[in-house]
Amino acid sequence: MYEKLERRTFLAMLVLVSLAFVFLMKPFTGPIFWAVAIALIFHPVQQWMRGKVGDRPNTVALMTLTLCMVIVVIPVIVLVSSLVAEGVSLYQQIQSGELQPGEYLDKINQSFPAIQSLLSQFDIDFSGLRERAVNAVVGGSQFLAKQALGVGQNTFQFFLSLALMVYLAFFLLRDGSRLVELLIKALPLGDERERLLFAKFAEVTRATVKGNLLIAIIQGALGGLIFWVLGIKGALLWGVVMAVVSLLPAVGAAIVWVPVAIYLAAIGDMVAAAVLTAFGVIVIGLADNLLRPIFVGRDTKLPDYMVLLSTLGGIVMFGINGFVMGPLVAALFMAFWGIFIREFSEHDSDLALTQEAREEADDRVPD
Template identity: 85%
Template sequence: MYAKLETRTFLAMLVGVSLAFVLLMKPFFGPIFWAVAIALIFHPVQQLLVRKLGNRPNLNALITLVTCMVIVVIPVLVLVTSLIAEGVGLYQQIQSGEIRPGEYIDRVNKSFPAIQAFLGQFNLDFAEIRDRAVSVFVGGSQFLAKQALGVGQNTFQFFLGLALMIYLAFFLLRDGSKLVELLIQALPLGDERERLLFAKFAEVTRATVKGNLLIAIIQGALGGLIFWILGISGALLWGVVMAIVSLLPAVGAALVWVPAAIYLAAIGDVVEAVVLTVFGVVVIGLADNLLRPVLVGRDTKLPDYIVLLSTLGGIVMFGINGFVMGPLVAALFMAFWGIFIREFGEGAHAHQAQERPDSDDPVG
């Protein structure tokens, strides 16, 4: 009796200390998550270095981390800096009256009066839609301006998070296999099941982060390129916006290039509008359908409605990181239930199939 009380007390304190540790790490959740993602995505690179250079953990981890910095971290920092600068410039132009979104929408309505008639069939007020669109446009540019101000005021915090991410990524790359073995020993789920779950977690993380982000970057780059070729101002800004919205299924980058094509047609640039439409449908649109099965894989691909809901929910819960973390949580949820159904569901059916002949056998 006393031994059971000791065990229960120990387990209760273990859970309490673990929850306290999680709360302690909560302010650094973003850097920790991206450090884990880097370690998982670049693990094949480290394994290649192990085969080439031998078992030299510190050197292999350092080379892998430098490779990640050159390929991913530095370009992303440059891109984010340029995006913020573009957003601030756009906001200043709106505030000064150089850019007037309402006039652009009115010009489209004047060139295509059928749009207002079409909306009227569904009892939709064009003026109200116009005001909301202008509000969203101005609000988006204001958000970027605030982000720029926030980065300037919290420069130390930003670089602290970046340094923490890089620091953790180094140790996860170096000691990741040992940490996984420790977790397998600690968790009371059965070693085989735990290895399967960790392997699934790594697979889903690589597919979600590497696949979805790479596809978003490709679509954004293609969109920004065609905007630059056609002479549309703010090509870099709109390319990044297309990369972000391309994470949303069904509509994706079309949320940006379709209104742009309509506006080009409204101002008489019919050739540019046709080029943008064809490029958007054929090149940008097909990039998702062709690349996603290759990069993400068919086994880990989520239904479009799950991706949409998990992305929006992730943004609400995790902020900007939710673009990746939301679909990742959804993919892990479905992966865990898939393992549960295969392991327990099939086991239960097999057990019933073994018992049924015995119960039906008149001789037995």
């Protein structure tokens, strides 16, 4: 009796201490998550380097992390800095009156009066829609300007988070396999289930990060390129914006290039509008429709609608990190239920076979 009380008390304290540790780590969720993602994504590279260098864990982890910094972290920082700078410039142009988003919408309305008639059939007021669109553009540029100011004021916090992510990534690259084995021993889910879930976690993280980022880079580069070719101002800004919004499946970069194509048609530049529309539908849209199922849906083994819903839900719940965390939660949900259905179906089948065998045995016994 006393031993049971001790065990229950210990388990209760274990839960409490674990929850306290989770809340303690909550402010560092972003750096910890991306450190884990880096370790998972670059694990094959680490294995390849280990084959070349030999069993030198510190050297291999440092080389892998350096490669990650050169090809991923530094370019992302430069790209985000460029986006913020372009956003600040856009906000300044709007504030000075040099750029007036409302005039663009008025030009579209004047050139295509059928749009207002179509909106009125659905009881949508164009003036209200115009005001919301202008506020969205102004708000977006203002947000980027505030982010630029925030980066300047919180430089220490930014570099602290970056240093923490790099520091954790080094140890996860070096000791990741041992940590996984330790977790498998500690978690009371059964070793086979735990290995399956960890494999699913790694698979989905690699697929969503590599797939979504690769698709975003491709679509953003294609969108920025066509904007630059057509002479549209702020090609770099809009290319980065298209890269960001392309993280949303099924919607993606069309949020940016479709309104621009409509505006080009409204001002009479039909050639540019036709070129942008054709390029957007055939090239940018085809890149999303072909690459996303290959890089994301195939590896995560999630249907397209589940990827879309989980991505949107993840972004709402976790912010920008949600484009990875959302599909990850959905994939783990599917994995847990898959294990449950498989194991309990087998258990029920075994019970049914046992019952059937008993009935057959009873039938064989003479009265």
